[in-house]
Amino acid sequence: MMNSFSKLILVGLMSTFIVACVTPGQHLSTSGKNAIKDKSSSNKEADFDSLVNVYQLTPRFVNQYRTPEPIAAVNLAMDEEIANYQYRVGPADILNVTVWDHPELTIPAGSYRSATESGNWVHTDGRIYYPYIGFVTVAGKTVVEIRDEMSTRLAEYIESPQVDVNVANFRSQKTYVTGEVDKPGKQAITNVPLTLLDAINQAGGLAEDADWRNVTLTRDGEETKVSLYALMQKGDLTQNRLLQAGDIIHVPRNDGQKVFVMGEVKTPKTIIIDRAGMSLTEALSTVGGLNQEKSDATGVFVIRANKSLMASVSNGTSEKVGLGGNNISDKSIASIYQLDISDATAMVIGTAFEIQPYDIVYVTTEPISRWNRVMNNLLPTIVGINYLTQSYNRTLSW
Secondary structure, three states: OOOHHHHHHHHHHHHHHHHHOOOOOOOOOOOOOEEEOOOOOOOOOOOHHHHEEEEEOOHHHHHHHOOOOOOOEOOHHHHHHHHOOOOOOOOOOEEEEEEOOOHHHHOOOOOOOOHHHHOEEOOOOOEEEEOOOEEEEOOOOOHHHHHHHHHHHHOOOOOOOOEEEEEEEOOOOEEEEEEOEOOOEEEEOOOOOOEHHHHHHHOOOEOOOEOOOOEEEEEOOEEEEEOHHHHHHOOEHHHOOEOOOOOEEEEOEHHHOEEEEEEOEOOOEEEEOOOOOOEHHHHHHHOOOEOOOOEEEEEEEEEEEOHHHHHHHHOOOOOOOEEOOEEOOOOOOEEEEEEOOOOHHHHHHHHHOEOOOOOEEEEEEOHHHHHHHHHHHHHHHHHHHHHHHHHHHHHHHO
């Protein structure tokens, strides 16, 4: 039968083997995953590893798939819209009608009242009332069209009437600026064309926490993404829009610009992409760089979820999607980008690789550090076995 000492040794060895089978700490391996070098491989319905694509960050790869920087450009379409722009009167507007040489028609309530107070209010049915000619439908018409109609009708009562019409107060049409601006609220559409950039400036400009790359313009229930970064920083006027009544401009907070930096870096934490964007090198620099004693410089990874696929799955669709401008399998759930910076000059590649919101930057542990962690866990067991062995030898010597 096995004596007590043998049992103790067996328990110790079993503990050793159990601990040795588990490597403490996290590690990211590309083994078994669908590693892609030049072209994506064929789709396979397999386990989790086959649903992840791995890309090596090389100068050629980064240059091929990097997002082009916006450049200054004119907006000829908007220029034409502005050139042909005419304000059309609507309900609640106040018109100022002047009939020259007929002050009793121009200011019937007295000369000391403002144009807004003494003007002709457009009723909800789109009409105004004017002496002699009665009700005049003005909604949807320009001031020129209203003037021509009133002149024609007044000519039946006044010889060669000289009529002028202008809008004393613009009340019928509004656009709205919401979100991270200094003065959110409504802005009137007037006879002066109002552009998206004008509306942002009239709202006091962007707040400190504004995400100016993902501004949305909602018109008739449809959203259009607008980059104020391209418009205001790079001079891309094609991002500008001529606003219409009911348009909603929303400037979101930069809460959605989070990046998670984890693993063997000096200060693992969540960082926010600033207005100018962020490269992989900048992300590593923000957390103090790599832990030089424990990190594996060949294992700097950027893990990027396939958000388009997640959205298509939730919507019940299965259309083929791309991730970060790359052609990938429609089955993949994430892409991993690996950068080897064991040679520090490779950090230049990281400056050209743009980080996207909710990316995970992960730096793996150096193999020797992982081995040291295993040994630190094994050490108490080894010391215990050694102590039992010495105690048993002393017992035999007695």
